Amino acid sequence: MTATVVTDGSPVSAAAGRVRGWLTNPKYGPVTVTAVLLVGMFIAGASRYRGFTNPQVIANLFIDNSYLIVLAVGMTFVILTGGIDLSVGAVLAMSTMIAASLLQAGWPPGVIIPLILVITSLLGLAVGLMIHYFQIQPFIATLAAMFLARGLCYVISKTTISITDPVFIALAQTRIPLAPRLSITPSVILALGLVIVAVVVLHYSRFGRTVYAIGGSEASGVLMGLPVARTKVLVYVVSGFCSGLAGVLYSFYTLSGYALTAIGTELDAIAAVVIGGTLLAGGYGFVLGSVLGVLVLGTIQTLITFDGNLTSWWTSIFIGALLLVFIVLQKVLTARRT
């Protein structure tokens, strides 16, 4: 995408220059690497394990990670502004606890789900206000929110509460057939619907453009008269809302609430966003990239499951390693630019 590449005029080197320009562009480079990585992992999996090419394997990637897609969407908004949200995993756990305990108390799901979304959005609002108006670093404000949410989980119950509500079970067990022997769950449709909404909001609304502008340079945003304060607070509301929604999807997925569930999910969400090509400093990145990031993480999990020799604890180690690789890649790309 840069015109500064020196070429000798021949079409081959011009094309090579264009590829290099594309790859070293902080906007498209990382996400392209991720896409190549994902395809490579699939080829490796297909050549090593039988049954890996079954379309249902891909569908399962979406089914097992629909909650993570939702979390990653919220996290993308936050990281695009240059912030971070460490509370998503705990808020997700809190949502499953609220859902499970209120269902046990006999509340109707039609009330519980909106209630959860309102509570988590308000928590996000509180965090956003702390960050913007009291100038507390995002990580410390969201760390406090993380511990608050975990603490509230314990307050609700120390033991696992299972969900027996017919509506939740129906939503958990419904399979929507796409083709013979290929099906997805309602959660997948919800998650993908949210992705579409997020793409539209980020690219075609004033709010979305302000999000990118804050990540590029907050001071310039203020000077341009953009609603920086409102937007900065709103991204945490979006993240809180997404965490709540992810919690609802997670409770469909596990049909239970447990205080220590989803520990470390914040790393998964951050990793998905970073691997998906969003710059940690903010300003560059796509929601669809984050979805690719989630698929990469899901594929790692699937490969480990198919392998059978590696224990599931390797997953967190692999994710940490991959996150590191992409952060270093970002460093290299941005260092070249400036």
Next chain:
Amino acid sequence: MNVNRLMAHRLFWPVVMLVVLLGINLIAFPGFFSVQVRNGHLFGSLIDILRNGSPTLMIAVGMTLVIATRGIDLSVGAVCAISGAVACSIILGSPDPGNPGTVAVAVVVSLLISLVLGLWNGFLVAVVGIQPIIATLILMTAGRGVAMLITEGQILTVNSPPFKAIGSGFFLGLPIAVLIAAVIFVFAVVITRRTALGLMIEAVGINPEASRLAGVRARGLLITVYVFTAVCAAIAGLVLTSNQTAADANNTGLFIELDAILAVVIGGTSLAGGRYSLFGTLIGALVIQTLVTTVYTVGIPPIVTMVFKAAVVTVVCLLQSPRTTQLIESARRRNARRRGRAVTA
């Protein structure tokens, strides 16, 4: 000493908090302050506070220095889990678990591993230049996976008297854990106040660029600080594991990073880096442990403690924020103006 000057002292509010908490305990439980000697050991609620608070204090000492350099270390809990897992698996794997030599080997190996983990954090922060939260977040989650690999997903229970002594033994009438924490604390105070190290840490925290121009080698300094914190965390992990006589990769040191950060923040060290106070951290750690004890003595369900701690961290951060200072300042000025007008009228 003048009351105003006393109030302006940075340790004033933390000490007040500690005194109030101790007072609540004394009201709820009159025998709270009694310390007895039994079998040549000191016993009592105050000794329990010191002993149970010692792992937090050990980590908080390292965390203070990290925060003073504008950093943060979220991986301390995972480092606790790894060191506990390493020590327990070595002791379990040896033919003679009760031998002090075996325990010494286990301790040394786990401390060496924590050294490597600290170097890793320091490398990511100082050499690669990743933000400290993200850099240490990697080890925070991947570290639990590593601990799981070491324990093979099991809770390793060890039966080794010398190892048990680390967490629950006594020396000269005092709990060994308290003595270890005291040694770490004094070491940190001496090395930062008797050498230029403390000054350089503050310099890097206040203005990295200016300190670089002044010739401070920030890179080595940052790595040292992260290594020190990881070693502190490993020692704390050994104490915790020894106390439970078991290594649990999932739960050893879980959420201890919050306690450590909280202790530092209560002690008056700003999260923005720069000036720090190790004595403040000491009082902060005591405040936290007393808070936990208070929750027990007053009869509040212990599970609520975490919500309390989160609330305290939030309130302290809000009080520290420049915005709050501004609001208080403008309110005071408005008051003064009103008073001034009253006088002239």
